[in-house]
Each structure stands twice: as structure tokens, then as C-alpha cells.
Amino acid sequence: MNKIAIMLAASTSLLLASCGQGDILYADNAVVNLSPVEGNPSAGYMDLHGGRMDVDLVSVISDDVLRMEMHETTEKDGMMTMAQLKSIPVPAGKTVKLEPGGKHLMIWGVGEGSKKRGLLTMTLIYSNDDRIEINAVVKNAGDPAPVAE
Numbered sequence: 001m002n003k004i005a006i007m008l009a010a011s012t013s014l015l016l017a018s019c020g021q022g023d024i025l026y027a028d029n030a031v032v033n034l035s036p037v038e039g040n041p042s043a044g045y046m047d048l049h050g051g052r053m054d055v056d057l058v059s060v061i062s063d064d065v066l067r068m069e070m071h072e073t074t075e076k077d078g079m080m081t082m083a084q085l086k087s088i089p090v091p092a093g094k095t096v097k098l099e100p101g102g103k104h105l106m107i108w109g110v111g112e113g114s115k116k117r118g119l120l121t122m123t124l125i126y127s128n129d130d131r132i133e134i135n136a137v138v139k140n141a142g143d144p145a146p147v148a149e
């Protein structure tokens with residue numbers, strides 16, 4: 001009886017260890033901030049968590065947008081400029097934040113269905129051919145900030 005309990009405990013901790021940070025390539029905290037101006041692009045942010053090896057995020061696609069690009073905002077001579085990125089490196093075990101003022105997604109033409117649903121499904125494509133589907137929370141301009149959990 002005791003032996004079984006110990007074995008169960010051991011396998012549980014093994015399971016937890018395999019889900020530990022730094023092991024699995026994934027993304028969370030994904031949001032799309034809809035542009036307050038019709039026709040202007042919306043911005044997407046998320047946390048990219050690295051897996052066991054260094055990879056690059058090479059593309060982000062969605063069935064329900066017209067166009068989506070990876071961008072980086074940088075300050076140059078006191079001016080904020082934005083350049084398109086071909087890829088975003090995601091080092092093993094590290095977290096890369098797509099956030100305002102830094103790397104971000106620029107999204108044109110978010111579909112009405114996703115706006116109504118409040119979620120935009122997108123697929124992250126990595127250099128190692130991993131594809132991860134995520135649901136980003138779609139927020140209207142002026143929506144209150146999400147409550148921290």
C-alpha cells in the first residue's frame with residue numbers, strides 16, 4: 001500500500017517536472033488591442049516562452065485577419081520608429097515579451113466574428129516547425145485593464 005502511494009507521488013512529481021518552466025515552447029497572455037481608428041492596424045502582445053532549444057518565431061498567421069506582421073518599435077534620435085521583423089528569436093528557457101514600445105504584432109483587418117467572440121485565434125510558426133495555436137483576447141480601445149489573476 002505504502003509502495004503504491006510512493007510510486008504515485010513519484011510519477012506526479014515527474015509530471016510536474018516535465019511541465020516546468022523552460023521545458024516547453026508556448027505562449028500566453030496574448031491580447032489584441034483593437035485600433036480606436038477604423039482602418040488603422042491593431043496591436044498584438046504576448047509572452048513567448050522558450051522550450052528546450054533556441055528557436056525563432058518566424059511567422060504568425062490567422063484565418064480571421066487581412067494581414068499580420070511582426071514589428072519592433074525602437075527609439076532613434078528621440079523619435080519612435082517601427083520596423084518589420086523577419087523573425088523573433090526565442091532562446092531556450094527564456095521568456096520574450098511582445099509589449100507596447102517593443103516587439104509586437106501589427107494586425108490589419110480583424111474579422112467581425114473574432115471581435116464579437118472577444119478572441120482571435122492565431123497560429124505561431126517556429127523555425128523548428130512547431131506550430132502553436134493560441135487564442136488572443138480581443139480588447140476594444142477603452143476597455144478596462146484585465147484583472148490580474
Ligand SMILES: [Cu+2]
Pocket residue numbers: 071072082104105106
Ligand atoms: Cu507595428
